[in-house]
Amino acid sequence: MPPSADARRATIDPANRSMLAHAAAGIVLGFAVAAAIILFDMHGIGTLLKTSDKGVVAVVLLTAGFASLAAAGSFSTAMAWRAPPSCGRSGGTGSLAPAFVSARRQR
16 A cells, blocks of 8 residues: 555654745745746747747757756755854854955065
C-alpha cells in the first residue's frame, strides 16, 4: 500500500520544502514575466514571435530562460534568509559587524 500524501509530506525536511516552494514561486514569476513581455508586445517581441516560423521554439526558450533565472534568484534569496546567525564576523549575534582594514596611502 503506497504511503499517503501526509506521510510523504512528513518525510520531507521543512527546509527542503521551503526551498522547493521558493523555486516554484520563482518559476511561476518567470513565466509571468515572459508572458507579459510577449502579450504586451514589449519592443516588438510579441510581433516578432508571431511572424517568425520558429516562434514556438523562441517562446519556449524565452520562458525557460526567465523561469530558470527567477527560480535561481528566488532560491538563492531563500538560502540567504535561512543562513544561521553564526555566519560572518558577528560572533553569533546575527548583526553585522564592521571589518577594519588598513589602507596604504599613495603619494
